[in-house]
Amino acid sequence: MSNNTLENGIGFWQLISKNKIEIPIIQRDYAQGRNDDKTKIIRNGFLSSLIDTLENKKNLELDFVYGNVNEKILQPLDGQQRLTTLFLLHWYIYFKTDKSAESKNALLKFTYETRTSSREFCTELVENHDNLGEGKKISEKISDSNWFFLSWKKDPTIKAMLIMLDAIEEKLEVKSEDEMAVFFKDLTSENPPITFLFKELKDIGLTDDLYIKMNARGVPLTDFENFKARFEKHIDDNKWELEESNLLEKTSHKIDTSWTDLFWKHRGSDNLIDDEFIKFIAGIAIINYAKNKEFLENEKEFSEVKKILLEKNKNTTDEAVKTEIIERNIQRLFNNPNTVSPKDFPTKNAFEYLKNCLDIYSKNKNDETFPSDLELWDYCKKGTVDISSDTKTENNLFIEFVKNGETTYKQRILFFAQTVYLLNADTINQEFLSHWMRVIRNIAHNSTIDSASGFVGAVNLVNELSKGSLNIYEYLVQNKIESTFAKTETTEEILKSSIITNPINNKISIFLIEDTNFFKGKIKFALHCIDFENNQSAFDENKLNSLYTVINEHLNSDDISAKFRSAMFTVKNNDFYEYWRSWSYGTDTHKRCLIENTSDLKWNFTNGYYGDYLKELLLKLIDKSLDQIINEYSFPEQMPNWKRRLIKEPTLQEEYAQSRYFGISNDNKAFLFYNRKRPNTRKDCKKIE
Structure with a gap:
């Protein structure tokens, strides 16, 4: 491609035949398909000009398109809107007539870098032109297709593309196949009727500043969009996902499809999912820091933290410095989830854990999971809550984890425990899930978990106990627990497990008194009242039930x-x-x-x-x-x-x-x-x- 202006103009087909056209990430969403009155008038006028040019064998020049070409990839700096409309016009006429492999390959060279969903939609639209669903309008047929993800409807660019395709169809549906074939032949000829002047800006990087100066239409990316773009690069740079991997399993695909579907249900009042998505990611990073103690080591940070510890007369061993760095990262993300960055997932292990967590909550309505017949008190109050402008559901730990507002360390421990169970279980057994969550609830409530260090200790305990999450009471009576965090509370859970498992029906009386407002999980005193001090003592279930009645009446x-x-x-x-x-x-x-x-x-x-x-x-x-x-x-x-x-x-x-x-x-x-x-x-x- 020359560095000079093409004074005689160039057609869309000529441009795309020579280069891949990639709308860069700094560009705004496709706007010519918006549904407001002003855009409708502009769209109708622009399409009328295009169709009139084709019908009457006229010539139409669409002014300049500026862009940067590197290794046959054209990134337009100005002209995105016109290029996208021309792509849709060419696709629609191709869809109605040509359908040759050569034309298909050319159309596949138009793509979006802004959102993975926009990029994949353009590809799927071309690949599946002969595999559409039912509907009156072309947008309805596309949306009904088995390859179309419902989450794509929330992508503003895809929504606008569907509206534009309906507008194109409205103007061309009366045309015969022969007329449409002529249109396509003209558009793909060496002297097309619709052209623009292309100016290549060689060796100029498409920075935000340059784009805004030349176009004055840029919109800033949200914290989540910034994270997403940098995270995908982080994954590629570390080669955590092989190029030959199944597309449907790649993060770049899931983050705009199944994972977006998950968070769309939990979107905020602004009808965006960015805050909820970013809070989930930051929350998983917090858990991963506590669980695996992995971080990107930096000599400067290490030295600075060591100096601070030395000034405070604290331990300055390498292990102590690493612990301090971990706790600082946890506290940072706890206070401000929007500071999450790809560096908070320093290893493939951390990346895979995030991916597994997103996957498990995207399946089988797991985001609605709640342990049955179990009170979680103020950590997750029972009742119906509004999770978006048009969706209500029963409150649960997932909602508490992604909601706007503070999620306490104890709530995070309960969410971590629930996530562990979901990842370990092939199917949810409500009884065993409730048993598991009950034990963790009891320990968390009666322990001090109000800082990053306390959170780390609690996570490590839950992680150790998670080996028995599918049958926690059997596990507790058969295994020695190594963690020293919440030793008193854990010892009590072991004692209660000995009662519950021998015989099993004793659990009803234990659960009843555990759930009282007075005891809230810690019932050592209740057991003392009935003279049960250890697993060798005789357990008087009737006496405990009588005590429960007294507690419920007088101390509730x-x-x-x-x-x-x-x-x-x-x-x-x-x-x-x-x-x-x-x-x-x-x-x-x-x-x-x-x-x-x-x-x-x-x-x-x-x-x-x-x-x-x-x-x-x-x-x-x-x-x-x-x-x-x-x-x-x-x-x-x-x-x-x-x-x-x-x-x-x-x-x-x-x-x-x-x-x-x-x-x-x-x-x-x-x-x-x-x-x-x-x-x-x-x-x-x-x-x-």
């Missing part, structure tokens, strides 16, 4: 009742309030607490010395009500009157101790702290004597 809300507090005065040494000790300078009293709420009760009365206070009361409540316990209680002879009144008059707490705190004077009087934890004087209190 965020606060405990005044009567429950009054009853707590009746057990042991009648001094449960001593669990919290301080001094009130305003009232000159020994400050004590009547238990702030249910959470306070759980954390202070299920461990240590005061655990037996709560145990005694709960066991009493199996056979008696709070009223019976209070009314039947006999006061010890030395019990002060204020304590007797608080037992027999629970309403005193409700009226005068909304703060749940009170003070005991040196002369053994009680001062209830109304609704302030720190009263200024005794006048701010209710004196009980």
